[in-house]
Amino acid sequence: MDEDQYRNTYKDIVTRQCVYEKAINSRQTSCQQANKIRLADREAVACLSQDACDQCTDFLQTLRSKSLFALKLQNHSGPLPHAKEIKVQMGSIIGLALDNGIQTDKTAKIENIHKLLSMSLANYTTLDNLPYEELMRSIVNFEGRPKRKSRKK
Secondary structure, three states: OOHHHHHHHHHHHOOOEOOOHHHHHOOOEOOOOEEEEEEOOEEEEEEOOHHHHHHHHHHHHHHHHHHOOOOOOOOOOOOOOHHHHHHHHHHHHHHHHHHOOOOOOOOOOEOOHHHHHHHHHHHHOOHHHOOHHHHHHHHHHOOOOOOOOOOOO
16 A cells, blocks of 8 residues: 555544554553554554544643743744654653552553543643643653664674
């Protein structure tokens, strides 16, 4: 399947893309609202709920704009580079978990992004009131998988 055909099929099948797709596909987290779809040799993640999708989208957009300085990006527009996007997604999820009293470590999988965000919104009422200072610390401190060493031929 060529890339254009893949993108067109993706758009037809995934009507509501999960904004945490990269984090979910990294197998470090999951969500009760996520619907994994196998397409060609890849996995796509759709969101089952428009409300959940809107909530996560608003949260992630706010995080991206607030984290530019922490990620050492200036005047950045458009999508974040993959590693930085994973850092924002996973760092924020870990930050929310810690804020909600859920202990995490490098091997623990955070099971439900939507429930975690809903718990935080129940405590803080609105996205604007969330503890972004602590979330930024989690984002900055998040370390992705180490790079693989290339094999010598």
